[in-house]
Amino acid sequence: MKLGVIGVGHLAVSMLDGIVRAGHAPSGILLSPRGRGLDLAQERGFALAADNAQIVADCDLVLLAVRPNDAPDAVRGLGWREGQILLSACAGVPIAALGAAPARIMRIMPITASKLGASPTLAYPDLPEARSLLEAIGSTIALGSEDAFEAATVSAAMYGWAQALIRTGADWTAAQGIDAADARQLVARTFTAAGRMIAEEDAPMGDILGQLCTPGGLTRQGLDHLEAEGVPEAWEGACDAILARLRG
Template structure:
């Protein structure tokens, strides 16, 4: 399948190695920001299109990865055709504002940088087969039933960064308390992965029940969780989710 990437910046640097996990994909990069396009092209031995028109003409699926404020202009006036699919990865940009790309079929998706290692939970709406096929090598594709649900799901993409912040804070504490930094980092990263893995492996149990399960009465997990709950530590996380959703609903 021929896939064009329109907008080769930070996200594209993570998308490309993920997409190349599928040997049947032929990637083409857009030329805007020549320095970044050249660097990405040289790193992965990929062609750069001479212009955006050629990229659209040669691609079956185009992934749009420009700044949200530039998304509508970026698709304007290009030779879109029926049978082609445009997948916008631009946060908070409603599909309506990309109508200039019709008659191409339009979809929105939200990968995260773990796409580079095939671990991105990638939200998708609507669930177009061509879009799903292109996103599959990046990690599990999660179809959403509508655009409002897609915006809500996009909050998780922001939370990915906050979870990395939490890993950093816990690893820093372990380091200050005496562990070698690389040991602290590996320990906390694997602990975070383990917490997520057990939640995924036990769908029959509520997350609340799993949490209670690891809290021995009078034990250390209960001690720390009680402290966090008394300090209302989870409240700011909910408020951060509200703030991000409000921003997304206001246009990214």
Template sequence: MVIPKKIGVIGVGHMSGTMIEGWARLGDDMPRFYLSPRGAEAAAALAERYSCEVLKSNAEVVEASEAVILAVRPWQAEEALKGLPWRRDQLALSVMASVKTEVLKPLVAPATVARCIPVTACVYGESATTLYPDEPRAKALLAALGPPTVLEDESAFDRLSVHGCTYGWALALIDEVRRWTEESGIPPETARQHVAQVFRAAATMARESGTPVAHLVDELASPRSFTRMGLEVLRRENAFAPWQNALDTIRKQYDG
């Protein structure tokens, strides 16, 4: 499937901006972007950097585009999207976390609706993106930002999309470990790069190895090892329970 060449953005902000930055990696194959006027400062910056065109209204964005990224605040969706000149041949690709397909469809009819949750690593082509449903144009667009995980069940999409938040929490954990490392006397950039590589190495093992992750942990945490010693402290302090609680909290938000 060929990537749509004319993409509109309704709701110009941090997430949609990082998506555009990720698509800029396509070089000469980068789509043309049409931006809504809200978020004027962010839109102007994107227009200057990537030759995007800022239009006068959301209606003009829809008229100009083959696919439209929906990135407004969830509570602004109806006001921003209803009554626009949507077409049957258009894709409306929502990045609004908690707005269900049944809500979106009447707002953008007769356009085709798809939902996705990317993360900001899309600027490096490394996003962990969820997509529902398996819409060819959406999948082609998102593949340029990192391999999407496609779900055919919307409830499964919502459960897996919780990990868009896990991504942020993982960065917070990396920063805590970086801070400790720096305070131990390691130069700041060395601390940042090495700690990031440690987490990347762990993620690579979890993703690429056919061994269950729990077994990988057991292999590292052998008796009397330093890894085992630290893991026992974490388990004694019940350090993993707050992560489960945080995941449950966000899932409830998706469940409504």
């Protein structure tokens, strides 16, 4: 399916990096001229549309990655056709707010690790025609309802919070006199390892963590400190606040 992109900003550029990295030719992807569209066409050989209507006229799969408030206006009245798919990455924008009939609408929530082919992208509904695009940027987790999708998209914010934690750990390690580049790699790869153990082992998460937390041990002592400082509740509170805003 020919891909077009409306809204060529931070997210779309990371997705385009991943799509090209997976072997798709930039010349076959049509970009809207705003944002980074013109630069990417001139510097990297993507095709450039005159306007959004040309994207809808020429493409079967259209990625929408404008800021949420801009989304309804960006898709309205563009001449959508039967058989097309509008792939909306806009956080908190329900399908009902996007007037793209008779095109089908699929909501996705990728993260910028798309550029590495490592985005665990959420999707609703699961339309098979979009699968190869999502596989180019990583893996897909399909949800069974739009409500469940909305709740799960809080994970895209957790991605940023995890990066903030990694930075805290890396800065602390460097402050102990460790080379800053080594500290960054050490802490980042430790988080990657923690994620892989949870993602790839079948044992209950409590058992995996339990193996690290021997009574009186260092990991247990640190977890007790974090729990006493209210870290789990603060994390849950942040999730609740983001979801309330998404449902807003």
